[in-house]
Amino acid sequence: MVSGPVDANQPLIALRGIRKHYGDPASGQPLVTVLHGIDLDIYAGEFVAVVGSSGSGKSTLMNILGCLDRPSDGSYHFQGQDVAQFDSDALAWLRREAFGFVFQGYHLIASESASENVEMPAIYSGLPKEERVQRAQGLLQRLGLGERLGNRPNQLSGGQQQRVSIARALMNGGHIILADEPTGALDSHSGAEVMALLRELAAAGHTIILITHDRDVAAQAQRVIEISDGRVVGDSASQPATAATTATIAQGEGTRMELAPVPQGGSASAAPLVAELLEAARSAWRGMRLNRVRTSLTLLGIVIGVVSVIVMLAIGEGARRKVVEQMGTMGTAILYMGSKPPATGGPAGQITEEDLDALRELPEIRRVMPVIGDPITVRYGNADKQVYVFAASEEMPLVHHWKPKLGRYYTDTEDRDLAPLVVLGHKAHKHFFPDTPNPLGRQLIIGTSAFEVIGVMSERGADSGAQDYDDMVFIPYQSGRARVYQAQTQPDYVVVEAMSSEVVNEAETAIHRVLLARHGGREDFGIGNAAARIQAEAATRQSMAVMLGLIAAVSLVVGGIGVMNVMLMTVRERTREIGIRMAVGARQSDILRQFLTEASLVTLSGGTVGLVVGALVGAVLVLAGVPVVFSIRAMAGAFACAVVTGLVFGYMPAKTAARLDPVRALAGE
């Protein structure tokens, strides 16, 4: 390990027997050897030109010198350290702190301004924002681009773009400038300007390695190395320059060109996390804005996923609650029974008190409640109305899971004593006593008899049945038969409550058996199994809710795949940008973080929009009368799922991007 000031007699860069092959005979591609064993020492402060005809291997050599590529064979020592031992983070550190690249094709990031392009290397080295901006603008001003800070590359001429890329190379110090055909794409005037700049930098102490096919350009360097067909064929090898020169352009007066030792296996100079995250979010946001159509399509996928999860779960839950409510009011253990003419002809049977007592004996049965009910004229003062008068035993509130909100219900004893008592439904109360909140003790005339109001039932709300229980009035069964329904010889129907919802079908069979025996084998009665129907409906609704949930989950996954697709496309489209970022010193983790940030930004905004749209759709459904129940849990779950799927599917392309080889990425492969 070398530390402290660099020994002037030790080469900065020492290449021994460097070879580079392309192709792989194993997979059918012919093996091409581009570099045939290069030996080269470059000292700090030298201005070296590597000259050779096109295809002689100059760029390949430069990529190896700049640690953008690894040699197939041979050794590369940087300040005495073997580069082959460096991990990818240490190589990124070298590219960031030691080298500054200037390419023939400029390699600026098209979506960023001149100033932002110049700032980029400092982002990865962790320079605070204000210093970064100040330094970038200072460099651009010195290079004559003070008026062009905010311009994007396509708003600049070739010469200006190349000056931006030189400024970028100087951003982190640019101790060693690697310039590959920097004047190749420029007119002679701009080319001359760029060369003047490089000479000035060399004079200021920067080590310059200039690659060119043009001998006149090469002649401006202090040392010219000629390469042909991957071999060094000439070297003007002058004396090593003195290392103790100062860099005025980039470093300011009096700063010595000294490099810290390469940090090994650690992130000693890792940029502050928050700054990098902010930077990644900023550039992700810019990318999203520049590709509006693509962004909106991805967002649409996520939004649809989130909305469908939220809405479908809300509908499923609404349907489930409705059934549960019905179960609560109608009961899942309720059977109905009444007399009926037999299918074989003849008169309807009689359901007698003895029949009912026999049913009460059955172990499967908890309660047997005969009911008589008809619309009857009911009067209070001047107000009269046809009201359904429901005559049943004191068990009615138990069977219907219903309670009085005012006063009380009558008792069994009162029923047997034929007490003239009445309990009002919620709406019946409103109708007969609109101005009397407490009507207890008032007398209603039902038919021809007076009944005393002793209670008001609580509001039951809309039932699924045709009758509205809130409209009715309730009187005891026996006094009903004695005072109102004198002509009635048997109940209109009988409500039977089974011991539990599990035994309703057994109860039905038992009732059938007992009545058939008591009616001499004639089936002159009918049994309605409402409980079985409700249970079946509950099961259907349950499976519907499960199905809706599945559909919703599928659409979420489809949304996630959409994110992955877009991320893959983004990686492909932006390979060159990834290459540039790596060339200026981004670590693999920086690239990974950037792409993950982009994925999270997309999924977070998609998830948020999804929540809003889901709430809107829900509001429309509520207005349309569809029973929906929104739960915060479902919403949070859908949001979290969207973000997680987006991140999971965004991770793979991000990983791919981070693993890219800098040279290949730069070539846009």
Ligand code: ADP
């Ligand atoms: P120069 O920069 O001197 O023009 P290069 O270093 O770019 O030359 O290329 C040298 C040779 O290596 C060329 O013949 C080129 O075709 C070949 N070459 C460069 N890159 C690859 C690659 N990725 N795969 C195969 N051959 C390559």
Ligand code: MG
């Ligand atoms: Mg080349």
